[in-house]
Amino acid sequence: MKNIIKKGFCLLVLLMGMQQLLAEKAVFLIFEMKTGATYSFLLSEYPVITFDDEHTIVNSDIASTYVTDEIDNYHFVEREISRIEPIKKDEIRFAYLDRSNVNIYGLKNGQEVQLFNLSGLLLKKEIATSETLTVNLPEKKGIYILKIGNLSVKVIKR
Structure with a gap:
């Protein structure tokens, strides 16, 4: 009986470790626009952010240009990349x-x-x-x- 309990405990510890591996996290750069739209960029793709007089430009494999005055907020968020988040309205x-x-x-x-x-x-x-x-x-x-x-x-x- 002790053997079964030990094996069960070892299996539980192993599964908990695997869950931690599966719950890989990544950091995203999030732009929130005054219109309510949001845009996110995965930092591990090394986006390069530049500015000109009126625009904020984010260059990566997919790059975007935004009118700087239309950006309400930008911030960094760490979240699980294995979890699929629902798409917000206007995103x-x-x-x-x-x-x-x-x-x-x-x-x-x-x-x-x-x-x-x-x-x-x-x-x-x-x-x-x-x-x-x-x-x-x-x-x-x-x-x-x-x-x-x-x-x-x-x-x-x-």
């Missing part, structure tokens, strides 16, 4: 994991998404039929612009 999230497709979350049904090259040529226009849309990038490496309403983000395909 748009981007996932660029496979270097070929950009998943966009938080869209409104009927919302238009446009993809441009750096010359301003419209390469693709898609209409969201749900809250999620996947945009396939061209095969050629380069910098592309995704435009959703008045939000524009730069995507770097390597």
Whole structure:
């Protein structure tokens, strides 16, 4: 009986350790806009933040430019990356994991998404039929612009 209790205790300790490994945390940079929209950037992707007279620019594999006066608040948050948080109203999230497709979350049904090259040529226009849309990038490496309403983000395909 003591053997069973010891094995059970060891298993419990092992499972608790595994849970700690699975609950990996990451730090995000969060921008809260005056409109209520929020944008988050994973710090482990090393976003570079620069400013000009009117804009705050966040460069990463997916980069964004915001009018500085429209930013209400920005802060850092540590949260579990294994936990999927619900998307807030007016929040748009981007996932660029496979270097070929950009998943966009938080869209409104009927919302238009446009993809441009750096010359301003419209390469693709898609209409969201749900809250999620996947945009396939061209095969050629380069910098592309995704435009959703008045939000524009730069995507770097390597």
